Amino acid sequence: MDSTMKAVVKSRPEFGAELQEVPVPDPAPGQVLVKIQQTSICGSDYHIYKWNKWAENNVxxxxxxxxxxAGEVVALGCGVSSVSAGDFVSAETHIPCGHCYQCKTGLQHICVNMKILGVHTDGVFADYAVIEEVDVWKNDPAIPAKFASIQEPLGNAIDTIRAGEVAAKNILITGAGPAGLLSIPVAKAFGAANIIVSEPNDYRRELAEEVGADFVVNPLEDDLEAIVEEVTDGTGVDFVAEMSGVEAAINQGLRQITPGGTIALLGVPDDPVRLNLTDDLIFKGINMIGVTGREMFQTWYIARRLLKEKKIDIAPIITHEFPLEDFAKGxxxxxxxNCGKIVLNP
Ligand SMILES: [Zn+2]
Ligand SMILES: [Zn+2]
Incomplete structure (x- = not known):
């Protein structure tokens, strides 16, 4: 086996990253070594790349x-029993401690001692990576390999949409970045009545329409409130999936919800945001739900069923594919x- 590998390394506390030749890691007890076949860029990777405040505080x-x-298991650390060499796997990216209050009560994904792959540990933009056994997900052979690495962000979308219990409801998705885009086919599969998507970027609005949004709105030019009123017969939407992390979008979303409705927030604002809690939340009896990562491993099973049974088509959302060396282009x-999901292949 190779002793060194190429890897995209965040090496300096400033914008950018560099391709380096580094040693292939050894799997410690409870870890497996995976030869990476597919990776994809997440919003948080971009935050680390541009080195925002969150990255500075966490990385x-x-x-x-x-x-x-997604990749193939090539070596096992001591004591690994549930995974074999040759398995085609993806990784859950939350590394739970296994012994805190949350871990012990079925909430591993919000473990108080949480580490995140590629944020607190060496990640997967490389030829090889070590993955904790607890995080290994064996891919269903019926699911096209090109979707394998996308299951992780798909889980974010599933968790967010699940929070809205969207069957036969009118919903608004604010922000059609990759997570917002993935939420559209998921919401459709879950039976949402009307899916309104608000997104300022033309390219992403077009994609949103292509993957099943019923109405797409440019919040900077169109009258979102008037459109929501028309689509919902004046009621307002039952649910908002907030995927942008932008203060104006969060406030605009909150104002479109019918009293008693729900907002789930996955988008991560860079700074504290100002909300009109009195008018837009308290007096309307709104449920506000924070979503982080994805529930382990309910969302992975849901993703598997949706993909395997072809209840969703996420192919149009994978808009670009580059060799790993071209990560800067991504x-x-x-x-x-001007992209959906970007795949990088070592
Ligand atoms: Zn991700
Ligand atoms: Zn824990």
């Missing part, structure tokens, strides 16, 4: 970037917003 450099992956596209 210790130097570190290999990336967390969304990051540029992320910055422009």
């Amino acid at each position: 210790e450099i130097p570190q290999i970037m990336g967390h969304e992956m 990051m540029e596209l992320m910055q422009s917003g």
